[in-house]
Amino acid sequence: MESTLRKLPPKIKIYEALWAIADHRVELEGLLWTQGKCYSASTKGKSYTISYDPETNVIVSNDSGSTNQGYLGYPAVAFLLKMGKLPYDPQFLIMLKAINWQEIKEQVNKDHEATLRVLLGMLFQEGFDVDALAEECDRIEQELENLKVKKE
DSSP: OEEEEOOOOOTTTHHHHHHHHTOOEEEEEEEHHHHEEEEOSSSTTTTEEEEETTTTTTTOOOOOHTSSSSSSSSSHHHHHHHHHOOOOOOOOHHHHHOOOHHHHHHTTTTTTHHHHHHHHHHHHHTTHHHHHHHHHHHHHHHHHHHTTTTEE
């Protein structure tokens, strides 16, 4: 059976993936770091499991985006970033570390576009270079698209 390509996530999921790394919630496991976990920020003790097969380019994750929503969820994106499959500039992690994502999501009723607008507005007010962050996330999104990861 032929594996199909993973759909790209909504843009906000790339920001969330960077936040998970900034928050030290991503762990790599296995000799070749082909397995790992991403811990939830909103539910204490909850984690998502991720596995990646570099031979077949198949990635499996049990997060909602990956299993129910039809796109590669933020835990899987964070895993690919952490293992070095997707390069990123660590200078942007400090911007995202202190953000209360749950509060933002509840404020905008979990609307992805509205979450991104509120997030960038908050970061701008704090004096961060949101244009540079947006460019970095666009670059990561392009790298993810070029990676062409597959699902089982």
